Amino acid sequence: MLSRICTAALVGLDAHTVVVEVDIPGCGLPGIDIVGLPDAGLKESRMRVRSAIRNSFFEFPRTRVNVNLAPANVRKEGPGFDLPLALAILTASRQVPGVNGRRFLAAGELSLDGLVREVPGALSVALGARESGFDFVLLPNGNTSEAALVPDIEVFGVSSLQEAAAFLAGEIELEPARPAKVVRRDDEPPCEDLGEVRGQEPAKRALEVAAAGGHNLLMVGPPGSGKTMLARRMPGILPPLSLAEALEVTRVHSVAGLLGAGGTLISDRPFRTPHGSISPVGLCGGGVPIPRPGEVSLAHAGVLYLDEMPLFQRHALESLRGPVEDRQVTIVRSMVSVTYPAAFSLVASMNPCPCGHLTDPRKECRCSPGDIQRYHARISGPLLDRIDIQVEVPRLTRRQLQERGGGECSAGVRARVVEARRLQEARYGGTGVFCNAALSNSLIEKHCALSPEGERFLGLAVEKLGLSARSYNRVLKVARTIADLAGVDRLEVEHLAEAVQYRCLERVGVLAR
Amino acid sequence: MNGPGAPADPNPFLVTEKSELLALLVLEGMTTRRAVSLLSVYGSPAQALHAVRSGGLGEPALRAFSSGWASAARGIDPGCLLASLESGGTRFLARGEPGYPTLLSAIEDPPLGLFCRGKPPPGDASLAAVVGARKASPYGLEVARWLSAELAQAGVGIVSGAAYGIDSAAHASALDAGGYSCAVLGCGIDVVYPRSQAGLYRRLEAAGCILSEYPPGVHPAKERFPARNRIIAGMTPGVVVVEASGSSGALITARFALDGGREVMAVPGQVLSDNSAGTNALIREGAVAITRPEDVLDALGLDRLFKPDRTAGERMAPAGPEQAALLRALERGFCDVEDLARIVGLSAGRALSLLAAMEVEGLVTRGRGSRYQVGPR
Numbered sequence: 044m045l046s047r048i049c050t051a052a053l054v055g056l057d058a059h060t061v062v063v064e065v066d067i068p069g070c071g072l073p074g075i076d077i078v079g080l081p082d083a084g085l086k087e088s089r090m091r092v093r094s095a096i097r098n099s100f101f102e103f104p105r106t107r108v109n110v111n112l113a114p115a116n117v118r119k120e121g122p123g124f125d126l127p128l129a130l131a132i133l134t135a136s137r138q139v140p141g142v143n144g145r146r147f148l149a150a151g152e153l154s155l156d157g158l159v160r161e162v163p164g165a166l167s168v169a170l171g172a173r174e175s176g177f178d179f180v181l182l183p184n185g186n187t188s189e190a191a192l193v194p195d196i197e198v199f200g201v202s203s204l205q206e207a208a209a210f211l212a213g214e215i216e217l218e219p220a221r222p223a224k225v226v227r228r229d230d231e232p233p234c235e236d237l238g239e240v241r242g243q244e245p246a247k248r249a250l251e252v253a254a255a256g257g258h259n260l261l262m263v264g265p266p267g268s269g270k271t272m273l274a275r276r277m278p279g280i281l282p283p284l285s286l287a288e289a290l291e292v293t294r295v296h297s298v299a300g301l302l303g304a305g306g307t308l309i310s311d312r313p314f315r316t317p318h319g320s321i322s323p324v325g326l327c328g329g330g331v332p333i334p335r336p337g338e339v340s341l342a343h344a345g346v347l348y349l350d351e352m353p354l355f356q357r358h359a360l361e362s363l364r365g366p367v368e369d370r371q372v373t374i375v376r377s378m379v380s381v382t383y384p385a386a387f388s389l390v391a392s393m394n395p396c397p398c399g400h401l402t403d404p405r406k407e408c409r410c411s412p413g414d415i416q417r418y419h420a421r422i423s424g425p426l427l428d429r430i431d432i433q434v435e436v437p438r439l440t441r442r443q444l445q446e447r448g449g450g451e452c453s454a455g456v457r458a459r460v461v462e463a464r465r466l467q468e469a470r471y472g473g474t475g476v477f478c479n480a481a482l483s484n485s486l487i488e489k490h491c492a493l494s495p496e497g498e499r500f501l502g503l504a505v506e507k508l509g510l511s512a513r514s515y516n517r518v519l520k521v522a523r524t525i526a527d528l529a530g531v532d533r534l535e536v537e538h539l540a541e542a543v544q545y546r547c548l549e550r551v552g553v554l555a556r
Numbered sequence: 557m558n559g560p561g562a563p564a565d566p567n568p569f570l571v572t573e574k575s576e577l578l579a580l581l582v583l584e585g586m587t588t589r590r591a592v593s594l595l596s597v598y599g600s601p602a603q604a605l606h607a608v609r610s611g612g613l614g615e616p617a618l619r620a621f622s623s624g625w626a627s628a629a630r631g632i633d634p635g636c637l638l639a640s641l642e643s644g645g646t647r648f649l650a651r652g653e654p655g656y657p658t659l660l661s662a663i664e665d666p667p668l669g670l671f672c673r674g675k676p677p678p679g680d681a682s683l684a685a686v687v688g689a690r691k692a693s694p695y696g697l698e699v700a701r702w703l704s705a706e707l708a709q710a711g712v713g714i715v716s717g718a719a720y721g722i723d724s725a726a727h728a729s730a731l732d733a734g735g736y737s738c739a740v741l742g743c744g745i746d747v748v749y750p751r752s753q754a755g756l757y758r759r760l761e762a763a764g765c766i767l768s769e770y771p772p773g774v775h776p777a778k779e780r781f782p783a784r785n786r787i788i789a790g791m792t793p794g795v796v797v798v799e800a801s802g803s804s805g806a807l808i809t810a811r812f813a814l815d816g817g818r819e820v821m822a823v824p825g826q827v828l829s830d831n832s833a834g835t836n837a838l839i840r841e842g843a844v845a846i847t848r849p850e851d852v853l854d855a856l857g858l859d860r861l862f863k864p865d866r867t868a869g870e871r872m873a874p875a876g877p878e879q880a881a882l883l884r885a886l887e888r889g890f891c892d893v894e895d896l897a898r899i900v901g902l903s904a905g906r907a908l909s910l911l912a913a914m915e916v917e918g919l920v921t922r923g924r925g926s927r928y929q930v931g932p933r
């Protein structure tokens with residue numbers, strides 16, 4: 044006899060409904076045939092399903108079992124098909140009566156003893172189920188707290204195949220899962236506070252400006268000057284995640300399988316620190332058959348921190364250019380094209396030279412000018428161009444560390460950042476731009492108008508400080524943010540003056556030719 | 557001018573038998589010293605070339621090269637070689653020929669010939685060498701630019717190497733100021749080293765010149781740079797060392813200048829800075845301390861080029877009490893933005909903004925590691 048159970052296949056962040064059709068013709072040699080573009084992992088589910096059915100005190104049909112996954116032209120991957128496949132076999136062999144009336148969608152991995160294991164992307168599965176008009180979703184227990192975040196659809200969690208079968212047969216009742224209590228930490232101080240960093244006020248100020256305008260930031264300084272420490276405090280001064288952002292972040296992490304059992308809404312901004320050996324695919328996403336999100340997407344709405352940026356592979360760094368500009372990443376492969384969000388703040392750090400001591404007053408740098416030049420050349424001009432703020436982080440002496448206090452806490456900085464962001468949202472409402480960093484040239488002309496005095500100053504600064512013509516617009520955008528932080532509508536010379544200080548790499552500093 | 561003695565009379569055949577001289581100099585392993593010893597034995601380049609071709613060099617120092625040179629020299633047509641060199645835009649200047657730097661003839665071991673692209677310095681030109689560290693500090697670069705631009709405007713040509721740092725800054729600002737500049741290379745004239753200096757090479761060929769004693773194709777090597785420095789020192793009546801650490805190659809140039817009886821000048825620097833250890837030591841040993849371009853003109857006896865109407869280094873007044881307070885703190889020796897902000901009682905952002913404004917006005921200079929100093933001059 045024939046039976047159908049619906050499940051979902053993930054393509055990027057979206058879940059597409061897939062129907063698992065099982066036909067048991069009642070003849071033929073025992074075994075399962077699966078058609079409908081299953082990947083290798085899915086083919087292996089034959090073994091898991093057979094063992095799980097036997098070990099759950101059901102009988103596996105002693106004849107041929109034909110399985111079709113519809114639609115047949117979409118590639119399917121992953122172990123989430125185990126549970127629906129087992130249920131479909133049980134229904135087709137009349138060991139479980141069909142569920143009459145209510146449409147549902149099931150997903151889950153089976154272990155050999157019949158227990159149900161978590162699957163990635165449960166949040167997307169629940170969202171997709173709601174969109175397709177299903178009545179409820181049947182998921183592993185460990186996935187219910189994230190799936191329950193989706194309103195207007197019932198989510199039932201099961202721990203074993205037996206429990207799932209009993210529930211569908213109406214033998215037991217289950218409580219629909221409720222969204223786990225989300226602890227929003229708006230007013231709690233973030234665990235890593237800016238106030239813990241002694242000194243480095245100019246760098247902290249640069250972090251604040253970067254956070255307020257959505258600018259990318261590069262810190263240049265000798266080892267041990269506190270670049271990583273500062274970067275870690277960036278998420279804490281960004282505005283708190285909105286619910287929509289938090290859902291999106293959770294979804295990406297869920298699809299990547301990083302949410303884990305019992306995972307629920309991620310309410311903190313992510314902070315990702317990929318290692319320098321990461322490949323372009325690891326950074327921007329990819330893989331077969333369905334490309335998975337890369338670090339840029341995992342850092343969505345948060346911070347992507349590249350420590351020692353020149354040590355990253357050139358290809359990997361270049362692959363960042365797209366996501367930095369588009370705030371999303373589209374991965375096109377021959378069979379499939381997926382889009383993941385990637386609206387991250389890029390924070391990068393580098394040493395001033397290969398040995399790291401070029402700007403260190405205490406230690407002598409042993410690098411040759413050629414070495415230094417090659418080191419700097421590892422970051423291409425186009426990428427550097429996308430980093431609005433470049434700031435030097437000097438190494439402090441012990442005495443300087445002792446006499447310098449921690450300064451302002453993250454909460455105070457965050458309040459100013461939130462206010463500056465609010466000003467920007469009000470100003471750019473309807474243009475599709477949310478922050479100063481994303482301003483187009485026409486918007487810059489409109490919102491960054493200069494007084495004659497400002498015009499004169501900037502002209503002089505470009506000439507005197509050796510700024511490139513390209514950096515002109517960058518300086519304007521950063522100056523706009525600085526004015527927003529001050530709550531001022533007009534760009535004054537003082538705002539421009541501070542902004543030109545944030546172009547340290549471009550200036551004739553390290554090597555003169 | 558604390559000038560060197562009258563130039564030693566060069567061998568007159570160097571000019572009349574220029575193509576044979578060139579043929580000798582392009583032989584692999586030929587050095588100035590070996591060529592000189594050949595000439596001392598055989599008299600003129602043509603006769604020396606003939607002897608090389610016949611393969612019977614008897615001098616103990618040259619015997620090892622005898623057979624190699626003989627076959628190489630037989631394959632060279634001196635006239636063709638010179639013509640092809642010159643059709644490629646490279647001039648070959650034999651010692652004694654007009655265009656060959658006059659002062660250079662006076663040193664102990666002057667090159668027998670120089671390869672030149674661009675316009676060689678005219679015989680009556682006033683020249684000064686401006687040399688210094690490759691890894692220069694912003695202070696050194698600023699001083700190099702200032703001195704070279706002012707000297708160039710006063711009509712003094714700049715001679716230096718073609719390295720990064722002080723050398724490049726000196727050439728670029730002399731050319732920017734519309735002056736003459738000459739780079740002496742430690743490799744063949746067609747070899748761009750360091751590679752990224754190609755732009756500077758082009759500018760020098762257009763408005764100044766590049767010189768080398770090495771034939772085209774010779775690669776840079778460690779031992780060639782000190783030899784190159786002897787030419788820099790030899791071409792000029794005086795050498796200004798702008799910034800040099802204790803082990804800098806610029807000190808070798810200064811040593812050559814001293815040995816050749818030329819003026820040695822040095823720009824003083826901070827006593828705690830490694831970058832200025834060499835220059836400060838030179839001053840301690842008696843070099844002329846240079847704090848303005850006029851000092852260079854004075855030391856070289858070029859006071860006539862002095863332009864009294866120009867008021868040097870008139871400092872702008874700081875705008876407002878905050879800037880004035882920052883300047884006072886800078887003069888007390890604080891250089892870190894944070895220290896400055898704390899002393900003056902400003903936020904870091906405000907201090908950065910004020911310092912940038914002052915930098916644009918030329919009141920302060922920002923160095924590596926965001927350290928500021930009063931300046932540029």
